[in-house]
Amino acid sequence: MTGIADDPFVAAVKPLVDAMGGEILPPELADEDDVVLSWEGADVVAVRLPQLADSLDRILAALERKRGKPLAELDRKAKQDIVRTLEARGAFTVRHGVETVASALGVSRFTVYNYINYVNEQRAKAQADEGQSRQDG
Known part of the structure; x- marks a missing residue:
């Protein structure tokens, strides 16, 4: 080469x-x-291009390097931020994505689903607030 x-x-x-x-x-x-x-x-x-499942592992490793410690050692807020980032990148469309992320974060699948729901609620609230400020402006 x-x-x-x-x-x-x-x-x-x-x-x-x-x-x-x-x-x-x-x-x-x-x-x-x-x-x-x-x-x-x-x-x-x-x-x-890599297989999607390999991409998720690569993204998780990069997030871990960026944070400077294993993702499982992060606090709840940081884990929610990780889930927000991963959802924006489509990580949960990959087969076994939730399980892979749960394992990396050291939480249950149920907790990851709760984080996803929280992220979606925050996004919906931000969009509603933005729409309201446009009407007011």
């Missing part, structure tokens, strides 16, 4: 591909499920 690694376009997209947990390949090695990126009419690089 010496040739494509030196390409400035590849260098530009590499942080994004790494953050997604993808893999960079030469375009001629792309499978039908890979995404081939072109620049100025030429195929430059192929990106192999």
Whole structure:
């Protein structure tokens, strides 16, 4: 991969591909499920996207690194923030997503569902408040 690694376009997209947990390949090695990126009419690089379940594990690991300690050691408010972030990223659409998150947070599935409900209630309240302030303004 010496040739494509030196390409400035590849260098530009590499942080994004790494953050997604993808893999960079030469375009001629792309499978039908890979995404081939072109620049100025030429195929430059192929990106192999991770499986959704692997993405959830990667997101959880990144959140743990960002917080500086295991997610299970966070307080309730911080865990609710984690659930808010994960829901915004679609984590609970992944099969066994709730179970995976519950395990990472050191809580029950029931607690994760309660956090999801809390997040949705807060979002609905914020939207209602925003709508009211628009009417008042």
